[in-house]
Amino acid sequence: xxxxFSRIDKKQLPYLLVLLFGIIxxxxxxxxxxxxxxxxxxxxxxxxxxxELIKANLNNLFTSQEIGIGESLNAIIIGILIxxxxxxxxxxxxxxxxxxxxxxxxLFKFTEExxxxxxxxxxxxxxxxxNKHWQHIYIMKPGVWxxxxxxxxxxxxxxxxxxxxxxxxxxxxxxxxGALILTDMRYIPHIAALSFMILLPLxxxxxxxxxxxxxxxxxxxxxxxxxxxxxxxxxxxxxxxxVNTIVxxxxxxxxxxxxxxxxxxxxxxxxxxILPDGRNLQHEGLIKEGKLSREQVNxxxxxxNSKSNFRQRLEYGLSLWVPFKFRYSYEPKTxxxxxxxxxxxANNLNRIIMLGILYPFFFIGLxxxxxxxxxxxxxxxxMLIFHFFLHMFTYTDWRYLLPVxxxxxxxxxxxxxxxxxxxxxxxxxx
Numbered sequence: 072x073x074x075x076f077s078r079i080d081k082k083q084l085p086y087l088l089v090l091l092f093g094i095i096x097x098x099x100x101x102x103x104x105x106x107x108x109x110x111x112x113x114x115x116x117x118x119x120x121x122x123e124l125i126k127a128n129l130n131n132l133f134t135s136q137e138i139g140i141g142e143s144l145n146a147i148i149i150g151i152l153i154x155x156x157x158x159x160x161x162x163x164x165x166x167x168x169x170x171x172x173x174x175x176x177x178l179f180k181f182t183e184e185x186x187x188x189x190x191x192x193x194x195x196x197x198x199x200x201x202n203k204h205w206q207h208i209y210i211m212k213p214g215v216w217x218x219x220x221x222x223x224x225x226x227x228x229x230x231x232x233x234x235x236x237x238x239x240x241x242x243x244x245x246x247x248x249g250a251l252i253l254t255d256m257r258y259i260p261h262i263a264a265l266s267f268m269i270l271l272p273l274x275x276x277x278x279x280x281x282x283x284x285x286x287x288x289x290x291x292x293x294x295x296x297x298x299x300x301x302x303x304x305x306x307x308x309x310x311x312x313x314v315n316t317i318v319x320x321x322x323x324x325x326x327x328x329x330x331x332x333x334x335x336x337x338x339x340x341x342x343x344x345i346l347p348d349g350r351n352l353q354h355e356g357l358i359k360e361g362k363l364s365r366e367q368v369n370x371x372x373x374x375x376n377s378k379s380n381f382r383q384r385l386e387y388g389l390s391l392w393v394p395f396k397f398r399y400s401y402e403p404k405t406x407x408x409x410x411x412x413x414x415x416x417a418n419n420l421n422r423i424i425m426l427g428i429l430y431p432f433f434f435i436g437l438x439x440x441x442x443x444x445x446x447x448x449x450x451x452x453x454m455l456i457f458h459f460f461l462h463m464f465t466y467t468d469w470r471y472l473l474p475v476x477x478x479x480x481x482x483x484x485x486x487x488x489x490x491x492x493x494x495x496x497x498x499x500x501x
Contacts, residue, residue: 085179086180089195092172093174096205099205125146125149125151133303135304136305144213144254146213164208164209167209167216170216171208174198174222177226178191182484184226184229184230186481186485186500190481193484193487194477204473214473217251217255218477221251224244224265225478227243228265232447235270245290248290257465264457265454266283298310388463391471392472395427396419432486433482433486435486435490436486438486438489440485455479458472484500488500
């Protein structure tokens with residue numbers, strides 16, 4: 072064993088350690104979240120059912136109407152994985168543990184190339200010890216995949232920022248954006264803002280504009296085959312999948328949202344139903360009792376959300392970013408709470424540790440980026456701003472902040488570095 076490690080390039084050792092630590096922590100998460108029953112309710116059940124549909128119809132991947140309504144890229148990959156001759160869950164768990172470990176590695180590499188290795192250890196550590204990320208390994212939601220693609224996009228974004236003339240980097244960066252959009256199209260504005268900021272310094276501006284068009288074209292080229300497939304199968308335009316489309320329809324056009332789920336049937340009868348608790352997105356009781364389907368609840372919530380004014384939207388979006396919450400559950404007689412969604416005590420503790428303690432350093436980090444006029448850092452800030460605006464109109468569960476939490480951690484590290492530098496220059500991280 073000693074001779075084996077002696078052959079490892081010392082420069083590669085940090086990357087190996089981060090990857091192994093990610094695999095170990097992800098595996099430890101099995102004892103908390105590896106219960107197969109986790110996929111028997113809510114979104115977890117939904118995503119696993121779509122993967123099973125893909126497994127059953129894999130030979131008809133490009134023609135079956137059973138596929139393409141609710142799937143995102145991760146569900147398609149999971150559907151292929153569970154064709155393997157093992158326990159349907161364990162091969163998914165194993166693969167997603169690897170995805171999780173490599174995400175930590177890519178975040179480490181990205182931070183190292185941006186602000187140095189000392190900072191990279193902190194960002195990777197915060198990601199890899201966050202048990203909410205562990206949870207996404209063992210449920211079928213796309214969270215672990217979204218952060219995986221974002222980590223790769225960020226890594227190639229910083230490389231493209233440093234070497235904007237490199238065509239190979241531009242192509243890889245564009246293809247990774249396409250993979251992220253196929254997994255969750257909600258991140259289009261985030262990545263568009265980041266791409267704009269990393270190319271903006273190019274002179275003349277016409278060159279930057281051409282590269283932006285090139286990225287947009289390559290991304291479109293990546294996602295077009297699946298969009299064409301959707302139109303061919305369903306004879307109507309579906310951007311990636313209905314699940315992606317309804318993210319916006321549920322806010323801006325609830326009637327269109329209803330049409331998206333027309334294949335479910337009976338949903339046209341819902342207009343006479345009123346939910347008593349407004350924005351409550353967790354109607355597990357109604358769903359478990361068979362009184363309403365998840366799709367019906369989603370439509371009713373969409374109809375309620377569409378009535379909100381801008382102030383309500385603003386407060387709703389801000390509720391995603393609070394460092395802790397006071398309410399842990401809905402009370403039957405006081406359930407109409409249009410702003411504050413409930414949080415479990417475990418989620419609240421996670422929120423305080425992984426977000427709350429970062430805030431003092433985060434705001435200093437924003438100052439550092441502004442003072443240095445760091446265009447890449449400004450791109451990261453724009454990503455967070457667009458994330459805020461996005462969730463003014465969609466969901467504010469704690470898990471929806473997790474994909475951008477590494478960015479918040481990184482900016483916080485920049486703030487911490489300034490404090491350490493003021494205390495003693497030798498303490499600084501980069």
